[in-house]
Amino acid sequence: MNARQLEIFRAIMRDGSLTAAANSLAVSQPAVSKVLHHLEGQLGYKLFERIGGRLTATAEAHLLYSDADRVFREIEVLKDLARTIGERKVGLLRIGASMPVTFSVLPKALAAFQQGHPTVKIQLHALPKREIAEQLLIGDIDLGLTLSTIQAPTVKSEILASVGIVAVMLKSDPLAQKAEITAADVIGRPLISYGSNASDVGVPMDEAFEIAGGARQINVQISSSIAAAPLVQQGLGIALVDGLVEWSQFDGLVAIPFVPALMMNFAISTNSARPISRFYRPFLKNLRDTVKVG
Secondary structure (H helix, E strand, C coil), X not given: CCHHHHHHHHHHHHHCCHHHHHHHHCCCHHHHHHHHHHHHHHHCCCXXXXXXXXXXXXXXXXXXXXXXXXXXXXXXXXXXXXXXXXXXXXXXXXXXXXHHHHCCHHHHHHHHHHHHCXXXXXXXXXXXXXXXXXXXXXXXXXXXXXXXXXXXXXXXXEEXXXXXXXXXXXXXXXXXXXXXXXXXXHCCCCEEECCCCCCCCHHHHHHHHHHCCCCCCEEEEXXXXXXXXXXXXXXXXXXXXXXXXXXXXXXXXEEEEEECCCEEEEEEEEECCCCCCCCHXXXXXXXHHHHHHC
16 A cells, blocks of 8 residues: 555545545546555455445455554655755754863854754764764764864864963962963962873973973863863862853852963864755854854
């Protein structure tokens, strides 16, 4: 039973005659009769009998009808969905984002995006950069948002903004009144920061401390800056981390620019070997607008 046969069978059951079914489907009565005859031939049994000049459904037809009606309705729902997708009313955007991005610019960008695309579903995966790269390559996400570009053969990255390193500390810290923090200011202080090889700025930070005549003493090494907030709040040290996160949202903390300026690259990445999402460009515009405002 194909979709057309299903539609005609359902119409005959609903309308009670070949003529009425033909009228409701806007086709000829012989066309309906032909499809019904072919369907009965395929099934090997009668679906309708003429009794007293009227078309009467057989017991077999009644057994088929409830499921046939359900399947037909599901097909109609599928048709509506396909049409709606074609009209760009619904869709899916799969995003992989590092934790600092998730806790900073991404929520505002998504809010702006969904104002213009309220029926588009979002799948957000908060992941480390390495896993974002893997997800891009296998096609499980449409785009990645990281604080450094992804280096992979088919991955294309665009830098959206340069993000400076800041020193995050308690407001009660003696250094909290300074306009900027240097390596010399925090030599000998326990630090919360990235490892030397874990970030694009790890080595430059080490070099800044060496020039200042000391070493970067990492008390707690982190891979994601957002993890520094509760650690600083507990007095475990001063965090040297990205300035993309709105550190003022955390009680008792202040973020001060670190000098010399050490920059991280906030980037968006896609896999050029796979079709780009049709919602990529509108989302990218919202993301750029958010970064400018920030």
